[in-house]
Amino acid sequence: MVVKLDKVDVVVVGTGWAGGVVSAELSKAGYKVVALERGKNVNRDDYIGVKDELRYTNRYEMMQNLDPETITSRNYLDETALPVRTRKEMMVGTDLGGGSVHWAGATYRWKPYDFEIKSKTIERYGKDKIPEGMTIQDWGITYDEMEKYYDRWEKTAGISGEPDPIGDKRSSDYPNPPMKESPAVGLFMETTKKMGYHPYRVPAGNLSQAYTNPDGEKINQCMFCSFCTQYGCDFGAKSDPLVTVIPTAMKTGNFEARTGAYVKRVLYKSGKATGVLYIDKMTGVEYEQPATVVVLAAFTFTNNRLLLLSGIGEPYNPKTKKGVIGRNFNGQFGITFLGARGYFKDKKFNYYMGAGALGGTLSDFAGDNFDHSKLNFINGGGIELRQYGDGAIATNHVPKGTPNWGPEFKKNSIYYANRSLVAWYTMATMSYWHNFTDLDPTYTDSYNDPLLRITYKYTDQDRVMAKFGIEKSREIMEEMGADIVDEDEIPHEFNHVYNGGHYAGGVIMGADPATSAVNNYLQMWDVDNLFVVGGSAFPQFAGHHPTATIGALGYRASEGIEKYLKNGGQLVKGKQESASV
Amino acid sequence: MADKPSDRNEKSGMSRRKFIKNSGLVAGGVVGGGLFGGLFTNQLQKKEPVTPHGNTNGELQDARVSINRAEDFAILSAATERIFPKDDLGPGAIELGVPYFIDKQLAGEWGVNAKEYMKGPFITNIQAAGTHNDERDQDSQGPNSATQVPIPTPRYQSILNRSEIFTLGLRKIDQVAQEDFGARFVELSPDKQDEVLRMFDEDKVEMKGVGSANFFHLLQQTTIEGAYADPVYGGNKDMMGWKMKEYPGPRASYLDKIEEKEFIKMEPISLRNYQGH
Ligand SMILES: Cc1cc2nc3c(=O)[nH]c(=O)nc-3n(C[C@H](O)[C@H](O)[C@H](O)COP(=O)(O)OP(=O)(O)OC[C@H]3O[C@@H](n4cnc5c(N)ncnc54)[C@H](O)[C@@H]3O)c2cc1C
Numbered sequence: 071m072v073v074k075l076d077k078v079d080v081v082v083v084g085t086g087w088a089g090g091v092v093s094a095e096l097s098k099a100g101y102k103v104v105a106l107e108r109g110k111n112v113n114r115d116d117y118i119g120v121k122d123e124l125r126y127t128n129r130y131e132m133m134q135n136l137d138p139e140t141i142t143s144r145n146y147l148d149e150t151a152l153p154v155r156t157r158k159e160m161m162v163g164t165d166l167g168g169g170s171v172h173w174a175g176a177t178y179r180w181k182p183y184d185f186e187i188k189s190k191t192i193e194r195y196g197k198d199k200i201p202e203g204m205t206i207q208d209w210g211i212t213y214d215e216m217e218k219y220y221d222r223w224e225k226t227a228g229i230s231g232e233p234d235p236i237g238d239k240r241s242s243d244y245p246n247p248p249m250k251e252s253p254a255v256g257l258f259m260e261t262t263k264k265m266g267y268h269p270y271r272v273p274a275g276n277l278s279q280a281y282t283n284p285d286g287e288k289i290n291q292c293m294f295c296s297f298c299t300q301y302g303c304d305f306g307a308k309s310d311p312l313v314t315v316i317p318t319a320m321k322t323g324n325f326e327a328r329t330g331a332y333v334k335r336v337l338y339k340s341g342k343a344t345g346v347l348y349i350d351k352m353t354g355v356e357y358e359q360p361a362t363v364v365v366l367a368a369f370t371f372t373n374n375r376l377l378l379l380s381g382i383g384e385p386y387n388p389k390t391k392k393g394v395i396g397r398n399f400n401g402q403f404g405i406t407f408l409g410a411r412g413y414f415k416d417k418k419f420n421y422y423m424g425a426g427a428l429g430g431t432l433s434d435f436a437g438d439n440f441d442h443s444k445l446n447f448i449n450g451g452g453i454e455l456r457q458y459g460d461g462a463i464a465t466n467h468v469p470k471g472t473p474n475w476g477p478e479f480k481k482n483s484i485y486y487a488n489r490s491l492v493a494w495y496t497m498a499t500m501s502y503w504h505n506f507t508d509l510d511p512t513y514t515d516s517y518n519d520p521l522l523r524i525t526y527k528y529t530d531q532d533r534v535m536a537k538f539g540i541e542k543s544r545e546i547m548e549e550m551g552a553d554i555v556d557e558d559e560i561p562h563e564f565n566h567v568y569n570g571g572h573y574a575g576g577v578i579m580g581a582d583p584a585t586s587a588v589n590n591y592l593q594m595w596d597v598d599n600l601f602v603v604g605g606s607a608f609p610q611f612a613g614h615h616p617t618a619t620i621g622a623l624g625y626r627a628s629e630g631i632e633k634y635l636k637n638g639g640q641l642v643k644g645k646q647e648s649a650s651v
Numbered sequence: 652m653a654d655k656p657s658d659r660n661e662k663s664g665m666s667r668r669k670f671i672k673n674s675g676l677v678a679g680g681v682v683g684g685g686l687f688g689g690l691f692t693n694q695l696q697k698k699e700p701v702t703p704h705g706n707t708n709g710e711l712q713d714a715r716v717s718i719n720r721a722e723d724f725a726i727l728s729a730a731t732e733r734i735f736p737k738d739d740l741g742p743g744a745i746e747l748g749v750p751y752f753i754d755k756q757l758a759g760e761w762g763v764n765a766k767e768y769m770k771g772p773f774i775t776n777i778q779a780a781g782t783h784n785d786e787r788d789q790d791s792q793g794p795n796s797a798t799q800v801p802i803p804t805p806r807y808q809s810i811l812n813r814s815e816i817f818t819l820g821l822r823k824i825d826q827v828a829q830e831d832f833g834a835r836f837v838e839l840s841p842d843k844q845d846e847v848l849r850m851f852d853e854d855k856v857e858m859k860g861v862g863s864a865n866f867f868h869l870l871q872q873t874t875i876e877g878a879y880a881d882p883v884y885g886g887n888k889d890m891m892g893w894k895m896k897e898y899p900g901p902r903a904s905y906l907d908k909i910e911e912k913e914f915i916k917m918e919p920i921s922l923r924n925y926q927g928h
């Protein structure tokens with residue numbers, strides 16, 4: 071039996087940055103908002119005493135419990151997909167605040183080129199530059215239009231940083247100055263500057279000073295405690311929904327967050343979403359939550375899966391290349407973030423201290439900042455040197471040629487524990503017709519609903535770009551004075567390890583309803599009162615971390631939802647784009 | 652096993668020789684290097700017999716709670732010691748309590764795959780069982796890989812949980828030792844023990860239900876974890892793993908130190924201190 075609840079204005083699935091921003095904005099505007107979150111109800115107290123590397127870094131304490139639900143994964147269309155069974159192979163957030171709590175905090179805006187990638191690539195290099203099968207597309211929104219949402223989110227989150235010297239137009243500075251500089255980061259900055267590049271400090275969601283955001287929420291100063299990425303912050307010093315948008319929503323009195331609520335379906339009738347169906351995990355009771363507007367902000371996988379399970383939108387069919395739900399799955403995993411590790415014989419770094427986004431970076435090889443006429447790829451990425459601050463289990467890097475266990479391993483791993491640094495290329499990944507999501511024909515969750523299936527393989531574009539980035543990283547490491555520099559190897563094929571939380575696409579944004587699922591307000595083309603917010607909207611992945619863009623899209627969507635609640639209807643008129651690739 | 656000598660041993664302070672004779676563990680009574688691995692490490696390695704009153708908390712934690720057979724535990728101990736041997740830098744796996752750490756891990760959530768997807772069907776063709784569909788092992792790569800212990804990530808498709816994999820794996824180690832090298836694993840010389848382990852590392856051993864490299868990588872991963880995880884989990888005894896690495900343990904703040912040019916060495920503190928017990 072399903073218990074039917076009273077109707078609310080807005081029901082939001084997920085409480086990360088995407089769902090949190092939407093919840094805060096709409097409850098502030100006076101609408102009744104209910105957020106449903108499958109995980110636990112947590113707050114800062116849950117993260118006091120978390121400084122336990124085994125439990126959080128190695129056993130993935132904050133990641134989704136895969137026992138009831140995971141995804142399946144394969145490389146090729148004719149393969150049988152297999153479930154991603156362990157948390158070592160799958161990093162996805164759960165609990166109040168989602169993955170937006172255990173993120174590291176590296177915060178980049180994406181570039182004008184990223185939002186108009188197809189037109190700008192053709193404009194500069196001609197149509198032939200885009201290889202056959204690559205399905206990149208413009209977003210239907212420009213950087214200039216996105217700028218105010220970036221600005222708003224950076225202020226909510228209290229981002230600490232300095233502008234990219236070769237970056238794009240900003241309406242204001244970061245709300246906080248960059249964090250203190252560690253010697254390792256300083257060495258990167260100084261060296262790359264000498265090499266003629268334009269380094270700047272990684273814009274950070276770890277705060278350089280105490281700060282009160284425009285909603286009146288206080289965020290504390292970061293302590294460089296190093297238990298940051300994959301951890302919650304016990305100081306309230308990391309920009310996350312738990313110290314910002316969720317309390318903001320709570321204060322309005324219009325907001326309720328229901329935890330332990332696992333959403334199973336979007337309910338849908340005659341062209342409208344009527345609400346969602348969820349199960350209370352504590353009691354097993356099923357509820358229908360009716361709402362005027364339904365917002366999916368449950369991260370890429372669930373956003374895709376709920377639409378497919380609910381039969382909303384036309385599923386993408388790779389054989390006919392028609393349909394939109396599941397199209398252009400993309401992300402940064404495996405082949406991205408490759409670079410070079412340098413080992414310093416006579417130099418030691420205090421590498422046990424740090425913060426998720428303490429680092430230096432440069433954009434000289436990002437986006438279309440460099441000429442690609444003679445290169446066999448488009449787009450690029452940032453080069454970063456980060457000082458996360460590693461625990462003792464993590465610092466086991468040894469120069470190549472060292473056996474990976476035994477006496478020599480022990481000797482070298484201890485010797486180099488505080489003597490190695492890594493620079494890497496946070497490269498973009500382009501979309502292809504053969505990378506997509508759909509429902510798995512075999513594997514199911516604990517309620518017997520099909521799992522989401524990912525079909526994903528690398529392309530030459532990925533491999534060539536990775537090699538380019540590795541070489542640049544190696545040059546930097548050598549200039550930094552490392553005695554041994556080891557290059558990362560380029561994986562031949564995607565190995566089904568979903569590491570790092572940068573998965574995107576499948577419910578993509580665009581100007582043409584034939585090739586996109588949502589318009590530039592994240593509103594579904596087919597269903598006016600359904601908004602799908604998050605990385606699922608990225609048509610392809612830019613060469614920088616995703617979360618600032620997710621936060622900004624949250625503000626963009628909130629604006630759209632308010633418009634819809636006032637006037638109803640489709641907010642954008644779909645355009646039919648000429649030749650699609 | 653006929654008897655459970657550990658208690659008696661502690662109480663009577665039995666001599667090493669006599670204990671070995673009585674324990675019934677040794678086929679043919681051959682006493683070799685690494686013979687008992689960590690089975691009764693504390694007793695064996697200390698010259699002075701351990702008295703009940705002399706026990707620290709740490710030592711009271713050193714008992715098996717998941718691996719049933721002492722024999723399996725002895726193989727585990729010897730194997731971890733080869734992966735992380737004692738040398739002039741400091742203690743090896745046995746002294747650090749790594750075998751007990753692993754035993755405890757296997758007893759818990761991780762050992763029984765409580766939070767992993769364990770629904771069938773389990774595909775056991777090459778694609779799945781080989782688990783490395785690449786020519787070479789891959790460290791986990793991608794964002795945040797820098798914070799991860801660099802050990803290849805298998806594509807886990809076994810119906811077995813980790814605890815079961817360990818039991819099978821440890822016994823397989825012994826079987827390979829006997830079939831290919833003519834002696835129990837714990838009786839082999841360190842070099843020969845390495846050869847056996849290398850066969851697993853290189854996936855050259857046939858195992859039922861799981862690739863031998865997968866088992867080995869689990870063993871390798873847990874050995875490193877046991878050397879360096881917080882002592883609360885039973886390894887990293889007396890924070891000796893951290894001391895070797897000059898790792899200071901969990902601390903609230905480095906705000907006043909982050910810009911410091913010189914390396915700062917601190918006496919480590921543990922989670923117990925940090926949580927303020
Ligand atoms: C270890 C790690 C480090 C990262 N570091 C960075 C970084 O430095 N920089 C960066 O830009 N990005 C980083 N990311 C990525 C970042 O975490 C995500 O981009 C961001 O959190 C996404 O926000 P979101 O709101 O879309 O999703 P989430 O924050 O994940 O929120 C989604 C929520 O939906 C809930 N949910 C899912 N399914 C259901 C369901 N069926 N029913 C009910 N609730 C459901 C989930 O439990 C979750 O709470 C990192 C990710 C990881 C894993």
Ligand code: SF4
Pocket residue numbers: 275276277291292293294295296297298299301302303304305306307308424425426
């Ligand atoms: S490094 Fe800073 S932001 Fe990260 S958990 Fe520690 S105090 Fe919080």
